[in-house]
Amino acid sequence: NAGVTQTPKFRVLKTGQSMTLLCAQDMNHEYMYWYRQDPGMGLRLIHYSVGEGTTAKGEVPDGYNVSRLKKQNFLLGLESAAPSQTSVYFCASSTSQGRAYGYTFGSGTRLTVV
Amino acid sequence: SQKIEQNSEALNIQEGKTATLTCNYTNYSPAYLQWYRQDPGRGPVFLLLIRENEKEKRKERLKVTFDTTLKQSLFHITASQPADSATYLCALDEDTGRRALTFGSGTRLQVQP
Numbered sequence: 049n050a051g052v053t054q055t056p057k058f059r060v061l062k063t064g065q066s067m068t069l070l071c072a073q074d075m076n077h078e079y080m081y082w083y084r085q086d087p088g089m090g091l092r093l094i095h096y097s098v099g100e101g102t103t104a105k106g107e108v109p110d111g112y113n114v115s116r117l118k119k120q121n122f123l124l125g126l127e128s129a130a131p132s133q134t135s136v137y138f139c140a141s142s143t144s145q146g147r148a149y150g151y152t153f154g155s156g157t158r159l160t161v162v
Numbered sequence: 163s164q165k166i167e168q169n170s171e172a173l174n175i176q177e178g179k180t181a182t183l184t185c186n187y188t189n190y191s192p193a194y195l196q197w198y199r200q201d202p203g204r205g206p207v208f209l210l211l212i213r214e215n216e217k218e219k220r221k222e223r224l225k226v227t228f229d230t231t232l233k234q235s236l237f238h239i240t241a242s243q244p245a246d247s248a249t250y251l252c253a254l255d256e257d258t259g260r261r262a263l264t265f266g267s268g269t270r271l272q273v274q275p
Contacts, residue, residue: 052205081262088170090251090267091206098261106262138205147194147255147263150208
């Protein structure tokens, strides 16, 4: 099993450009999450989804949008990238009891906005 | 406000010794506390979790304790090896109704051969 797959792995954007990060999981997990990781800040939750067609805001949602049209996919969009969005983005998935069984993370997308 | 604190300074120990990492939290009443390992350039990997009604949990060379009175978890790696060198993150489920984990910033462990 592939687990959680994130694409792309690296990307450089110019300020104001848009892009979509794709997360795909093959474990039939109900819940999916997007986190960003910055030096000294740890992982911060951007948005999450508890099922197909549902999304919810996390700790730092501004400047991002998400969609979960299919259970296995969770998309993170940046409509107008800003340098402050330079970060490493991680997608994760879990069962509905994720807090009791742990999350599975992807390998990350390193995004640089210049 | 809710806060999770892990020692930001790297922990350096000799091979064979026990490494002890600390996770302190404030303004949480977590039902579960989880520990993850993260290697450079990789995503976090789930190691083990402990429930609020458990004092201690073991898995091979790993041991986690959970003191809800002190609001603290200790993560121990016994007989440490250079391969254990990584950053270790603790994570809590929030009591705000948000169904997602909140992570500490992690502590880097370096095991010297």
